[in-house]
Amino acid sequence: MPEPDTARSTVDAQEVAKFEAMAAEWWDESGKFKPLHMLNPCRLGYITEQIAAQFGRDLSAKAPLQGLRLLDIGCGGGLLCEPMARLGATVIGADAAARNIPVAKLHAEQSGLEIDYRHTTAEDMAAAGEQFDVVLNMEVVEHVASPLDYLTACHDLLKPGGLHICSTLNRNAKSFGMAILGAEWVMRWLPKGTHDWKKFITPDELYDLLRQAGLTPVDRKGMVFNPISWSWSLSERDLSVNYVTASLRPERVTL
Template sequence: MQSQRTINKSEIEKFQAMAEEWWDPLGKFKPLHMLNPTRLNYIVDQVCVEFDRDNRKKDPFSGLRILDIGCGGGLLTEPMYRLGAEVVGVDAADRNIQVAKIHAEKSGFIMDYRVGTTSSLVEDRERFDVILNMEVIEHVSEPTLYARECFELLRPGGLMICSTINRNLKSFLMLIIGAEYILRWLPKGTHEWNKFIKPEELEMMFEQSNLINIDKKGFVFNPISWDWSISNSDLSVNYVVACKRNT
């Protein structure tokens, strides 16, 4: 069987415990609900550019096979489905998948949700046009191996979008001290600062996996307007990298 070394059991247990709250915008996943429109805007823009799609048309992602890895309750998986994609949502936590399936059924969506990992998908020889790798890589045990498995899951010409968290004093103060201990937006222990990844480290990881980095942006939270925006220059905390597989 394909190696499962990327799985971090303690991380899975954390998200299993919170699974029922995925679709509660005021619950433990409130920060993701707040960030989700900004993430979605970036994803749609990148996919439309790379695959020459017009998001003003009906089902602009029709014909694209998209993987949402570490999909949780489906906060990004469902929008991809509504845009017309053939989307597969995969998560190592079975309770997350149960919640995602129930929510999709209530919405009248027939969706492909699976309990699994990048390793199991590679073993099954799955291939995708787009991989959404959003706020996942900082939770895996071996990110370099994980990146290589993502490369193997992309079709030639495929696009991967990966968002994660920078590792510096600012991210420690904002996401560990601020979000977990002061504001209590997240349960204590949700993040481990030493697993955060600097942008240059992530880009090097992708290059070593034969992926070509094509774009990077920051996701910046404004505490005054209480919303998120995309920044060309501020990658100090949350950021996203888009990369491609050419061959």
């Protein structure tokens, strides 16, 4: 596999280095990725519901995502790739952090899953003409050098009518308190410096960026943490910290 072309990439080398330093801990539910393990059921619920609605799938069926080609860009250790593969999708996981890939590959092999993991970037895959029914872009856009260029690459990676799921963090005082002070400084769920609050994106800003990238936003919901039940849930109204969006690449116009 050729190395990613950093000359035309939106990859932020400093951001990649942060996650490479934690690569071995992806599947440790009590380690540095504990917040993602806790968030995963909420993320998966949203993703599968959006896919089912867009492609007319019955999630109670065996392998309901069979026949769909899905890309998880910024896949990390494969926390989303593996459940998508279990649901029957053909899954490609891509990450700019080279050390994440062998970790993801090994865990998939141990789990008996066939997942195509690649050390590459969204831009390189788009330039190669790769296209997918679904592109997952989860907790990545706040770590790239140019969100618009990155989302444009995600658009190019979608087939017409394809579904793009993007989650990130809102930028306000509450998100600074919870994601930076709370998660990194007080709870120590993440190493200090994992997030840069200035790179957080408001929901309206993200919708605008998605439209500029050629995508059509169709839904957005908050992902809210309940400290009493110690669990996450989706919210129609509370997008104040974590939130997730769904958008579509428009179908081709026929004249």
